[in-house]
């Protein structure tokens with residue numbers, strides 16, 4: 001769905017500048033027209049079919065590896081017995097010497113009058129009909145990504161922000177993403193939360209905000225956090241401790257307070273909520289349990305990307321975190337704003353620039369503490385830097401790396417302007 005927004009954006013912002021336009025009437029082989037209409041139903045069906053095919057492949061893979069897949073809901077009876085219930089309500093038991101809990105999380109519901117009228121980020125991808133005018137509640141990456149793709153495919157979108165955008169990410173970059181989204185037509189209602197939702201005529205939802213203002217939407221999507229799905233797991237029956245606030249499970253090397261029970265992924269306290277992190281933690285744990293490995297899972301320097309739909313990829317510390325941890329005197333930032341080549345022909349792109357910054361520890365040979373990149377294909381750009389950061393690279397290592405021209409990624413290895421110099425990030429290089 002992010003890709004749908006990117007494609008639509010490209011058609012509207014870039015295509016004409018590259019000479020791509022509506023075909024003259026009667027010319028069959030010319031490019032398709034620029035006038036576009038987004039068919040939610042087709043996208044949804046294609047996406048759902050793709051997911052179904054992935055699920056099928058996973059099941060085949062499991063079968064080929066000799067893993068039994070049971071589509072049943074589990075609940076602990078004791079530390080070695082799981083009671084499982086199938087869709088028809090039939091209950092049976094499984095015993096095992098060890099268990100790994102990987103039940104993930106569920107979206108936190110909106111606790112206000114009429115909150116049940118809102119949908120969650122779990123629902124949006126399967127929504128049968130186009131969501132129309134939408135309010136996204138929350139400013140986490142999930143809310144902003146949903147807002148971004150909905151606006152990108154042509155919907156009227158507002159985001160209700162209680163405090164700040166993208167908590168936990170680099171502040172400077174989060175602000176850039178906010179202004180990019182605003183310039184792409186997304187409205188922000190700042191420092192408000194919904195206080196009441198009510199159905200009004202035509203199946204619309206009237207939202208009253210905490211500041212007394214109201215508006216009417218076709219869809220209200222809530223993404224105000226996720227809680228670990230551990231409450232009905234029967235953990236109290238076996239003594240596995242959970243955090244009373246988010247119901248996550250504290251672990252030591254993925255082992256819970258009950259020695260034969262492990263936890264990985266979103267359910268584990270302190271685990272970055274990302275798919276590849278859950279997968280890698282599972283692989284490492286299996287190797288330690290059954291393969292003689294002693295390697296713990298390394299939760300540091302994990303790359304991630306936010307798709308709003310402008311992409312923001314990062315790895316390591318944000319500038320604020322680095323200053324807090326290493327002290328302002330020890331932290332230097334190399335930064336640059338730049339125009340990606342693929343944006344450079346179209347006037348409508350000129351209001352925004354891509355951006356990158358590398359945060360280094362001056363007291364440790366300019367070791368790289370964080371890399372941040374906002375621009376096209378940021379996820380693709382950042383992945384390799386994740387490996388580099390695992391190896392503890394310095395800024396000089398980056399500077400010694402020959403870039404790939406003419407890409408946006410080469411900006412990371414050609415940085416020269418420091419923040420402390422006071423020079424504008426738009427300076428530096430030609």
Ligand SMILES: Cc1cc2nc3c(=O)[nH]c(=O)nc-3n(C[C@H](O)[C@H](O)[C@H](O)COP(=O)(O)OP(=O)(O)OC[C@H]3O[C@@H](n4cnc5c(N)ncnc54)[C@H](O)[C@@H]3O)c2cc1C
Pocket residue numbers: 072073074075102103104105121122142229232233264265266267272273274275276278
């Ligand atoms: C909208 C959205 C966008 C995201 N985008 C990204 C992204 O771009 N990149 C990224 O890396 N991550 C992304 N994430 C995060 C990612 O989805 C999670 O980090 C990841 O799925 C966690 O994996 P997990 O195995 O811990 O849990 P899950 O994937 O949540 O799997 C848990 C499974 O356990 C099942 N289950 C629950 N309770 C029981 C029970 N009692 N018995 C049996 N089964 C049970 C659930 O049905 C579910 O199938 C996104 C999340 C959301 C919500």
